[in-house]
Amino acid sequence: RKEVEQDPGPFNVPEGATVAFNCTYSNSASQSFFWYRQDCRKEPKLLMSVYSSGNEDGRFTAQLNRASQYISLLIRDSKLSDSATYLCVVTEYSSASKIIFGSGTRLSIRP
Amino acid sequence: DVKVTQSSRYLVKRTGEKVFLECVQDMDHENMFWYRQDPGLGLRLIYFSYDVKMKEKGDIPEGYSVSREKKERFSLILESASTNQTSMYLCASSWDRGNQPQHFGDGTRLSIL
Numbered sequence: 001r002k003e004v005e006q007d008p009g010p011f012n013v014p015e016g017a018t019v020a021f022n023c024t025y026s027n028s029a030s031q032s033f034f035w036y037r038q039d040c041r042k043e044p045k046l047l048m049s050v051y052s053s054g055n056e057d058g059r060f061t062a063q064l065n066r067a068s069q070y071i072s073l074l075i076r077d078s079k080l081s082d083s084a085t086y087l088c089v090v091t092e093y094s095s096a097s098k099i100i101f102g103s104g105t106r107l108s109i110r111p
Numbered sequence: 112d113v114k115v116t117q118s119s120r121y122l123v124k125r126t127g128e129k130v131f132l133e134c135v136q137d138m139d140h141e142n143m144f145w146y147r148q149d150p151g152l153g154l155r156l157i158y159f160s161y162d163v164k165m166k167e168k169g170d171i172p173e174g175y176s177v178s179r180e181k182k183e184r185f186s187l188i189l190e191s192a193s194t195n196q197t198s199m200y201l202c203a204s205s206w207d208r209g210n211q212p213q214h215f216g217d218g219t220r221l222s223i224l
Binding site for chain 1: 144146151152153154156199201208209210212213214215216217218220
């Protein structure tokens with residue numbers, strides 16, 4: 001089983017729709033979680049950190065479910081400019097910290 | 112805003128050449144990382160550094176080395192470039208070892224002919 005798994009997609013949704021995707025992680029010792037967005041042929045950019053209580057930034061909501069070991073990203077009222085690949089990042093802490101990137105979920109918003 | 116600058120956006124080199132990729136960050140971050148990204152494989156960690164003159168191997172260090180002589184600069188070296196090292200190379204820096212997010216440079220698209 002991969003340490004961090006994402007559905008690769010693509011998710012193809014109409015503009016204005018709500019879309020959500022999950023990221024599962026295998027190590028219960030994982031402590032820090034982030035969502036990044038990556039446009040085609042560009043570098044990943046931080047979208048938001050994921051806090052235990054869940055957090056929201058405008059149209060974006062991130063949730064953490066420790067019991068089931070997954071994080072989620074919800075995008076409301078999707079825009080054409082939301083089309084990108086969304087990467088989840090998980091940090092494990094044991095003898096040394098280890099930062100693990102998911103392979104990404106591709107999202108395409110159609111007019 | 113954190114600025115991570117990679118020396119080249121696009122680079123073409125020949126098999127067997129020694130290749131240097133440079134990365135500079137302006138936020139006094141102690142932690143710096145080199146990744147490569149290939150279609151279907153995601154981001155893979157090559158080397159990282161938690162302090163000046165300190166380096167640790169990541170998941171795929173073979174064929175690479177690094178240098179961190181100054182805090183702001185982290186260099187990736189391909190000792191003898193091979194075609195399977197054609198890839199997108201991404202440098203990142205962060206305040207700590209994982210509690211804080213990483214900030215990435217624009218990436219270097221390297222082609223080895």
